[in-house]
Amino acid sequence: MDATQTVPAHGDTLIATVMASVRQRITSRSLTPGMRLPSIRALATSMGISKSTVVEAYERLAAEGVIRSRPGSGFYVAAPMAPLSLSEIGPRLDREVDPLWISRQSLDAGDTMLKPGCGWLPASWMPHEALRRGLRSLSRAADATLADYGTPLGLRPLRELLARRMGGHNIAAGPEQIMLTESGTQAIDLICRYMLDAGDTVLVDDPCYFNFHALLRAHRARVVSVPYGPDGPDIGQLATVLEEHRPRLYLTNSGIHNPTGASLSPVTAHRLLKLAEQHDLIIVEDDIFADFELTPAPRLAAFDGLERVIAIGSFSKTLSASLRCGYIAAKPEWIEGLVDLRIATSFGGSHFAEALVQAVLTDGGYRKHLEGLRTRLARAMAETAVRLEETGIVPWLMPQAGMFLWCRLPAGADAGKVARHALSEGIVLAPGNAFSLSQTAHGFMRFNVAQSGDARIYRMLKAALSG
Amino acid sequence: MDATQTVPAHGDTLIATVMASVRQRITSRSLTPGMRLPSIRALATSMGISKSTVVEAYERLAAEGVIRSRPGSGFYVAAPMAPLSLSEIGPRLDREVDPLWISRQSLDAGDTMLKPGCGWLPASWMPHEALRRGLRSLSRAADATLADYGTPLGLRPLRELLARRMGGHNIAAGPEQIMLTESGTQAIDLICRYMLDAGDTVLVDDPCYFNFHALLRAHRARVVSVPYGPDGPDIGQLATVLEEHRPRLYLTNSGIHNPTGASLSPVTAHRLLKLAEQHDLIIVEDDIFADFELTPAPRLAAFDGLERVIAIGSFSKTLSASLRCGYIAAKPEWIEGLVDLRIATSFGGSHFAEALVQAVLTDGGYRKHLEGLRTRLARAMAETAVRLEETGIVPWLMPQAGMFLWCRLPAGADAGKVARHALSEGIVLAPGNAFSLSQTAHGFMRFNVAQSGDARIYRMLKAALSG
Numbered sequence: 001m002d003a004t005q006t007v008p009a010h011g012d013t014l015i016a017t018v019m020a021s022v023r024q025r026i027t028s029r030s031l032t033p034g035m036r037l038p039s040i041r042a043l044a045t046s047m048g049i050s051k052s053t054v055v056e057a058y059e060r061l062a063a064e065g066v067i068r069s070r071p072g073s074g075f076y077v078a079a080p081m082a083p084l085s086l087s088e089i090g091p092r093l094d095r096e097v098d099p100l101w102i103s104r105q106s107l108d109a110g111d112t113m114l115k116p117g118c119g120w121l122p123a124s125w126m127p128h129e130a131l132r133r134g135l136r137s138l139s140r141a142a143d144a145t146l147a148d149y150g151t152p153l154g155l156r157p158l159r160e161l162l163a164r165r166m167g168g169h170n171i172a173a174g175p176e177q178i179m180l181t182e183s184g185t186q187a188i189d190l191i192c193r194y195m196l197d198a199g200d201t202v203l204v205d206d207p208c209y210f211n212f213h214a215l216l217r218a219h220r221a222r223v224v225s226v227p228y229g230p231d232g233p234d235i236g237q238l239a240t241v242l243e244e245h246r247p248r249l250y251l252t253n254s255g256i257h258n259p260t261g262a263s264l265s266p267v268t269a270h271r272l273l274k275l276a277e278q279h280d281l282i283i284v285e286d287d288i289f290a291d292f293e294l295t296p297a298p299r300l301a302a303f304d305g306l307e308r309v310i311a312i313g314s315f316s317k318t319l320s321a322s323l324r325c326g327y328i329a330a331k332p333e334w335i336e337g338l339v340d341l342r343i344a345t346s347f348g349g350s351h352f353a354e355a356l357v358q359a360v361l362t363d364g365g366y367r368k369h370l371e372g373l374r375t376r377l378a379r380a381m382a383e384t385a386v387r388l389e390e391t392g393i394v395p396w397l398m399p400q401a402g403m404f405l406w407c408r409l410p411a412g413a414d415a416g417k418v419a420r421h422a423l424s425e426g427i428v429l430a431p432g433n434a435f436s437l438s439q440t441a442h443g444f445m446r447f448n449v450a451q452s453g454d455a456r457i458y459r460m461l462k463a464a465l466s467g
Numbered sequence: 468m469d470a471t472q473t474v475p476a477h478g479d480t481l482i483a484t485v486m487a488s489v490r491q492r493i494t495s496r497s498l499t500p501g502m503r504l505p506s507i508r509a510l511a512t513s514m515g516i517s518k519s520t521v522v523e524a525y526e527r528l529a530a531e532g533v534i535r536s537r538p539g540s541g542f543y544v545a546a547p548m549a550p551l552s553l554s555e556i557g558p559r560l561d562r563e564v565d566p567l568w569i570s571r572q573s574l575d576a577g578d579t580m581l582k583p584g585c586g587w588l589p590a591s592w593m594p595h596e597a598l599r600r601g602l603r604s605l606s607r608a609a610d611a612t613l614a615d616y617g618t619p620l621g622l623r624p625l626r627e628l629l630a631r632r633m634g635g636h637n638i639a640a641g642p643e644q645i646m647l648t649e650s651g652t653q654a655i656d657l658i659c660r661y662m663l664d665a666g667d668t669v670l671v672d673d674p675c676y677f678n679f680h681a682l683l684r685a686h687r688a689r690v691v692s693v694p695y696g697p698d699g700p701d702i703g704q705l706a707t708v709l710e711e712h713r714p715r716l717y718l719t720n721s722g723i724h725n726p727t728g729a730s731l732s733p734v735t736a737h738r739l740l741k742l743a744e745q746h747d748l749i750i751v752e753d754d755i756f757a758d759f760e761l762t763p764a765p766r767l768a769a770f771d772g773l774e775r776v777i778a779i780g781s782f783s784k785t786l787s788a789s790l791r792c793g794y795i796a797a798k799p800e801w802i803e804g805l806v807d808l809r810i811a812t813s814f815g816g817s818h819f820a821e822a823l824v825q826a827v828l829t830d831g832g833y834r835k836h837l838e839g840l841r842t843r844l845a846r847a848m849a850e851t852a853v854r855l856e857e858t859g860i861v862p863w864l865m866p867q868a869g870m871f872l873w874c875r876l877p878a879g880a881d882a883g884k885v886a887r888h889a890l891s892e893g894i895v896l897a898p899g900n901a902f903s904l905s906q907t908a909h910g911f912m913r914f915n916v917a918q919s920g921d922a923r924i925y926r927m928l929k930a931a932l933s934g
Contacts, residue, residue: 144789
């Protein structure tokens, strides 16, 4: 016996005995993953020991990851999968770069906060006059529009309109191939639920929209990434990742990429699709920035003919985020399964939101609003780039359109630290690593040019970067 | 060698060889559950056989359940869990009693169909004047209401109002303990995602709201049930089920039970909660029929103080199903986790729908509307009961309020058959077994009294029951 070993106190021996007994029962499979352990009271009684000894043993086993506690329930044998507390799944991120934290900060931020890190336009930039007209006309709509559930696929005239819009991007999708959803996020969520088994691998871009990470954690998916360059994903690395990890799904934006503002080139699109076919990869193409584009970029869904590409979108960026309405266009057999899943998990859609989106999209003022919006964004982008450069922050790429500038901080600066400092001054930023699976974007930051007009942002940045 | 054994043709031998080789690789764990099998082309090449031989071998293994095919992807080793095609999970039900099928029929039914089987009021019974007023007032609301995402918990004034409403049922829930959702169904879905691991067991009433079955299939939960009587669940059987199956969650309605119209008695509520405490059972109390009640039934959430009971509700039954808005009231640490999960899977809520619900709930006309609605429902219930009895269909119980009559068909009649016949005449019914996990309700049918005024329904029933 090692002379330096501490002789355990009596309490510690008892605790060790309880721990050994639990471990033995797990090894012998009399307790299997997911099974509840005996209650503290029951075990204490049966072993003739105090409850506090059992509590301590269980807590030590939980700290080791052998068992885990569940709120209001007790202790369970740790399963291969963790319970769905998002903050416990995956690598524990610093609050500053935790996708969920940034979303919550942005959504919760009152009017006094500045939000250059958020992912949407200020309310004053949205087509409120068309929305107000839409509401007034809805107030005279049929009772059914006001009170009934939507149909399983959603309002037909809106699906017809979407089919025509997609036709404009050379995507051939009939209205029967389009299902309306309650948001773009819900669209992706439904597709993941439909397509993924637990443990399946999903491919994302690095960097990518940060909520993809939170969403995929909720699905307990394995996530792998491919670097995203000015023309789209790095095709060489994509081939390697597909070979090594066999992902089932690839989540990407192709119109205007979030956060980089890059656009997929036709040659990259073509190569990407060839690889996807070779590796039976299904692609979810999130097209929520389509209405910002000046010159439409190629769409994977157009090249592929909705064979293995699923196109999704929503209206939260250009029409209203308050009105929840998105869509999925996919091959008919997938739409069929998705409709079942949607009824099971959210029942009917919002007839109401669908009718209002339809009203605004067909309102003569909406097209004019979009034209004005594109001009306004282009001006804000140019101005923001100049003002950022004065603080030493340089765009990685000047996007052809959209609201995001993906920027490199001066050498040595850490975006997480800058974000923390900013928050203390009432400014929500979006530091690079929130977008990066590989956590290699600590020197980057995404700016929303429509939310970056206030001089306090640049004063804060100067101070943080010089400090 | 058995002389009766058929000597396999050459093709069959090759197929058997491929099958044996796949089985061997699964047994040896070189292929594990969820892994993709080699592509048909690759395996054919490597074994020097034709692709059609591999196809046949894979298809036979799939028929045996050893492997399974996935749309657009290939063949996979069958996992303990099936892929999320709802129609493939669980016992294959006849279309007539498949919960999803009834929902889809009801949601899809045009104005020419009669829907005594559906779960909502006709649009003309809803408070459309209050909704129209609400829309007109929203058309003058601030830009943020029209265009911004909702906050993570949802519109505070609406949460305050809900807190007061719950206070009226003796449920003490502060606005910080209430999260708005996009529907009652989404509320349950989020709770299941938060609370359940795959394979966890969930308890439901038999009979219960049929979409619970579809929802729980989507979660791949094991489902067990307890018979529901005139005073609530059968407490004796509940104790046995808890002991044997250790369910994690219990999904129930307690205001007015769907489909039976029964109300929980205080003594059953008390016993149920004691058992729940003993077995660490979490209860989800779905209270969407609260506004129909004349005399409030006891609420589990009131007795329990939101310790292990989670209260959920929505406005789709009394206000509008077109406006998607529901809520969850639970203990603060659960709300915290649910907010994260909701942002990850549907991002912001509908500021818009929340503001409109708030406007209608505080509209002076809404209370008057509800009073009129209760009277109208009581009259329709009495009339429907009389008309049904003329066809030999008898209510199992006369509910104190609400829109449902759970009825027994004449001896020997099969509700599934009657429903099939009805559909051929353009009438959507809700046969008992759609609500019954044990499939013991083939002699029952749920009628929505607000949708049962048309004489054609009774003519059809008479014909179907005499035929």
